[in-house]
Amino acid sequence: MWIPYYVSDDVKSLDSLITLTKEAMENKRKIPIHLFHEVKSVDFEKREVLIRDIKSSNNLIENYDYLVITTGGKSNTTKISNDADLDHPRVFKVHTLGHAKRLKDFLTTTKINSAVIIGGGYIGLEMLEAYEAHGVKNLTLTGPRLNFRSESQEFIQKELEMHGVKIILKKRVKTIRSVSDEKLKVILADGEEIETDLVQLSIGVVPATDLFKNTKLEMLDNGAIIIDEFCRTNIENVYSAGDCAAIYHKLLKKNVYLPLAPAANKLGRLSGSHIAGKKVDSFTGIVGTSIFKVFDLYCAQTGLSEQDAKDMGFNVQTTLITNNELAHYYPGVKKMSILLRFDAESHLLLGAEITAPSPLGAKKIDVLATVLNAKMTIDEIQQLDLSYAPPFAPTWDPILIAANVARKKCK
Numbered sequence: 001m002w003i004p005y006y007v008s009d010d011v012k013s014l015d016s017l018i019t020l021t022k023e024a025m026e027n028k029r030k031i032p033i034h035l036f037h038e039v040k041s042v043d044f045e046k047r048e049v050l051i052r053d054i055k056s057s058n059n060l061i062e063n064y065d066y067l068v069i070t071t072g073g074k075s076n077t078t079k080i081s082n083d084a085d086l087d088h089p090r091v092f093k094v095h096t097l098g099h100a101k102r103l104k105d106f107l108t109t110t111k112i113n114s115a116v117i118i119g120g121g122y123i124g125l126e127m128l129e130a131y132e133a134h135g136v137k138n139l140t141l142t143g144p145r146l147n148f149r150s151e152s153q154e155f156i157q158k159e160l161e162m163h164g165v166k167i168i169l170k171k172r173v174k175t176i177r178s179v180s181d182e183k184l185k186v187i188l189a190d191g192e193e194i195e196t197d198l199v200q201l202s203i204g205v206v207p208a209t210d211l212f213k214n215t216k217l218e219m220l221d222n223g224a225i226i227i228d229e230f231c232r233t234n235i236e237n238v239y240s241a242g243d244c245a246a247i248y249h250k251l252l253k254k255n256v257y258l259p260l261a262p263a264a265n266k267l268g269r270l271s272g273s274h275i276a277g278k279k280v281d282s283f284t285g286i287v288g289t290s291i292f293k294v295f296d297l298y299c300a301q302t303g304l305s306e307q308d309a310k311d312m313g314f315n316v317q318t319t320l321i322t323n324n325e326l327a328h329y330y331p332g333v334k335k336m337s338i339l340l341r342f343d344a345e346s347h348l349l350l351g352a353e354i355t356a357p358s359p360l361g362a363k364k365i366d367v368l369a370t371v372l373n374a375k376m377t378i379d380e381i382q383q384l385d386l387s388y389a390p391p392f393a394p395t396w397d398p399i400l401i402a403a404n405v406a407r408k409k410c411k
């Protein structure tokens with residue numbers, strides 16, 4: 001997503017990020033758009049939507065034949081105590097255009113020395129680069145782990161250390177206190193206090209579905225709307241897609257909450273086509289693939305975590321290799337890592353994690369996501385005809401090397 005790169009000023013303007021304008025939607029696609037209108041409630045029996053015009057404060061009611069709920073997600077703040085000073089002007093969330101603009105405007109106009117990033121997920125990690133670009137010297141990142149759920153996170157740790165980031169893992173943030181208009185204190189569960197000029201909250205995303213809480217709409221415990229393979233909810237003529245909805249994980253064989261853009265886009269398109277009566281293929285699910293950048297390290301993962309795989313009864317083995325990303329003699333070549341997680345009995349690939357010095361290495365995750373989708377084994381990975389030329393990869397692609405090492409651990 002664009003927020004880290006907009007805040008860092010790699011992306012200059014917010015306008016360049018907008019794919020479809022209101023005018024294009026209305027003139028080209030003949031779809032009326034009501035910006036600054038908020039849906040307050042839905043009466044599924046009467047097929048009525050109560051909408052508030054934010055500018056005039058007027059309410060209006062719209063009827064529908066079909067309803068598609070795509071309210072997205074919102075920043076999770078529930079993990080911080082209720083009495084935290086979250087309204088302090090130097091506490092920032094990073095979820096919307098508005099959040100991004102507020103943070104960039106602040107960093108551009110105010111010189112600060114320190115920031116605490118709460119959350120070691122991909123958003124927290126990606127944002128560090130933006131603070132560095134604004135000259136923030138003392139960066140602290142706190143979270144349960146550094147996104148990966150394995151020893152691969154050590155590569156991220158090294159990258160953060162190289163950029164002088166202080167890392168505090170496995171300590172819960174208890175609360176955030178205002179010290180003055182310019183200073184805050186982050187207080188950890190063990191009593192440690194960190195004084196800082198700015199706090200970023202990036203402790204996860206939850207579905208923005210509060211308005212459906214007391215309705216018959218079926219949701220997961222966290223409020224993610226449950227949909228079928230054509231995005232239909234349990235209520236007739238009501239569809240949902242994107243970050244407000246659960247998604248079927250084809251390896252876990254259940255609905256999960258994994259709010260990412262590729263599936264949101266696919267399902268937005270699928271739901272519209274299905275409502276329009278077009279012949280569409282059902283959505284078969286995700287395998288849990290994501291990719292992110294931490295300063296100069298490109299990271300990616302797919303598939304099951306070790307715990308999930310064990311819970312499913314697999315005899316889980318892992319292999320972690322480091323290897324040249326390109327031919328060993330090619331100028332600028334550096335090391336990348338691949339972790340393969342697999343079942344020692346059936347040899348099935350279960351998951352993978354990659355860190356690399358360039359996007360070339362990290363995007364190899366798509367090969368492994370395809371392997372997962374096709375339910376291929378380590379032996380079949382060994383047979384893959386992967387491309388080679390010095391600027392792109394070594395003769396033995398690191399995926400093949402990892403598979404060769406993994407094969408020795410299979411029964």
Ligand SMILES: Cc1cc2nc3c(=O)[nH]c(=O)nc-3n(C[C@H](O)[C@H](O)[C@H](O)COP(=O)(O)OP(=O)(O)OC[C@H]3O[C@@H](n4cnc5c(N)ncnc54)[C@H](O)[C@@H]3O)c2cc1C
Nearest residue numbers: 001003038039070071072073095242243259260261262264
């Ligand atoms: C910082 C950040 C970085 C990310 N980076 C990546 C990435 O690199 N790769 C990736 O795959 N995914 C990434 N994502 C996730 C990705 O952005 C989302 O999966 C995607 O935008 C979801 O689209 P959506 O349409 O479901 O939700 P949204 O884009 O959130 O849209 C929901 C819309 O509904 C509106 N809305 C909500 N409630 C109401 C209401 N009651 N009435 C009217 N309107 C309402 C909201 O205002 C919003 O405009 C990132 C997310 C964040 C926050």
